[in-house]
Amino acid sequence: MIERGSTMTYEYSIEFFSMERANVAESISEEEGSKVYSCGSEGECTVKDLLEEQMDLLQDFLNEMGSKGWELVQVLFNRNGAVSFWKRAIVEVKL
DSSP, rough: OOOTEEEEEEEEEEEEEEEHHHHOOOSOSTTTTSEEEEEEEEEEEEESOOOHHHHHHHHHHHHHHHHHOOOEEEEEEEEEEEEEEEEEEEEEEOO
């Protein structure tokens, strides 16, 4: 809760979740269909063919940022990974 006389400002962070990070676990196969997401020839990217281990790694990343007070604003997928945009409130108390 924001106290009277204080203002709300935000700080921002841009994080990159790489395909290499999604495939770090040795138990994750490199077979076709083992990607966290895929991108078509036109550049459109979609999430599909998720392996449980990859979902867990992505979920851990999102939860780690959330536990530090960051709120997810947007996620953009590309061929090399996912770029996530975060914001976190900063409370400045006026005296």
